[in-house]
Amino acid sequence: MKRFLSSLAALFLVLALPGLARAQENAPVIAAASDLQFALSELAEQFTKETGKTVKLSFGSSGNFFNQIKEGAPFEMYLSADESYVFDLTKEGLTQGEGALYAVGRIVLIVPPGSTLKADGSLKDLASALKAGTIKKFAIANPEHAPYGRAARAALKTAGLWDMLEDKLVLGENVSQAAQFATSGSTQGGIIAYSLALSPKLLALGKFDLIPAEWHDPLRQRMALTKKAGETAKMFYAYVQSPAARAVFKKYGFVLPGEK
Amino acid sequence: MDWEALRLSLALGAWTVGILMPIGIFVGRWLAWSHFRGKGLVEALLALPLVLPPTVLGYYLLVSMGTRSPFGQAFEAAFGHGLVFTFEGLVLASILVNLPFAIQPMQRAFEAIPVEVREAGACSGLSSWRMLIRIELPLAWSGILTAIVLSFTHTLGEFGVVLMVGGSIPGETKTIAIAIYDRVQAFDTESAGMMAALLLALSFVTIGTSYALSNRKRQG
Secondary structure (H helix, E strand, C coil), rough: HHHHHHHHHHHHHEEEEEEEHHHHCCCCEEEHHHHHHHHHHHHHHHHHHHHCCCCCEEECHHHHHHHHHCCCCCEEEEEECHHHHHHHHHHHHCCCCCCEEEEEEEEEEEEEECCCCCCCCCCCHHHHHHHCCCCCCEEEEEECCHHHHHHHHHHHHHCCCCHHHHHEEEEECCCCHHHHHHCCCCCCEEEHHHHHHCCCCHHCEEEEHHHHHHHCCCEEEEEECCCCCCCHHHHHHHHCHHHHHHHHHCCHHHCCCCCC | CHHHHHHHHHHHHHHHHHHHHHHHHHHHHHHHHCCCCCHHHHHHHHHHHCCCCCHHHHHHHHHHHHHCHHHHHHHHHHCCCCCCHHHHHHHHHHHHHHHHHHHHHHHHHHHHCCCCHHHHHHHCCCCHHHHHHHHHHHHHHHHHHHHHHHHHHHHHHCCHHHHHHHCCCCCCCCHHHHHHHHHHHCCCCHHHHHHHHHHHHHHHHHHHHHHHHHHHHHHH
């Protein structure tokens, strides 16, 4: 038994050591809005190929990252889906300048295969489905802290469907989770980011159609380096504004700053 | 498969167990043999993480360890960085979350040691330190082993608290449970499925081993 206990102790020691050694690698951690899940992963890969430097990406809702950065989270760069979060951080002195607009997002109505709902961006079919009572569950991101949830709410209000739909909503913690819910087959559909709908992973999971951009405030997505940013983060920040990066954003359906 | 997240979870489990074991032994032993007013209150407080929703616990930890709390500020002044969203913060949170998993099995094990055995030891002139090493620990070891296994596997699976105080930072606070959640959101069901299966197998093997060992002890 003694041998067993001492080998157990040795095992724990070996397991615990990496925890101590962790600070050596210094790839910056970058907080990014969930709608960038696929576009930014592709960008980061290209960046590593071209420069040999790596960045670590953490995806989530812009509002949650905003709170975490205020609480002292060690992110070196923040790509928000809503520029007002970046402006607020700047006011609190947590960023290096006001950052830069990197993309403008769009939203789509997405329906899973076999749904009774048509993928119709004008939301006319959604309106008649609601009247017919065939909508049981509908997914959007949480409007409280996810910019894409706010845009979805605004679009539904513009279409005059919010009140009818409100008690049928399933709220994703961020827009990626909303996309998960919307395409799961347990909902009749949902409103998600165009950039997610265009990813190869989702193309197989549902049909979608663009919702008119005038139906919600523009999803002006701004990024900024935080006060903790090092050299690699600064390089990545510049890379996200390079022509190569713009091509990737375009591929994922983003409207680019300075373009129509 | 996110090996970094797995490594991080194993490291977190090891730190939690390493720090909790001495605490568990002394607190468990104290609770087993002492009687005092308010003992029930102490036991209830230590058992609280069993029933408290992890998000509630995580919320309080976030508030009390955050950069705006006195404790968080003191830590930052001493070590140059904050406690939330760091591995150290996770270790601290994990210790608190696992208190009942470490203390309760040990307390039961110490309670099961007959008082005559300890009296005999005392009559033979054993110091309390030698009594602990020679008599109490060997008799209580199956309880200790259960405590180790429970707090280790529970740490591997802990999600809510890590999500609140961790912030899902790769290589720092993104544990395997968070990585599974993350992969599901990235529509990467293959990785998520693999990691979930690994966690299931790991949990089953550890808990199975501890049952097998304690059964052998009971029979032998």
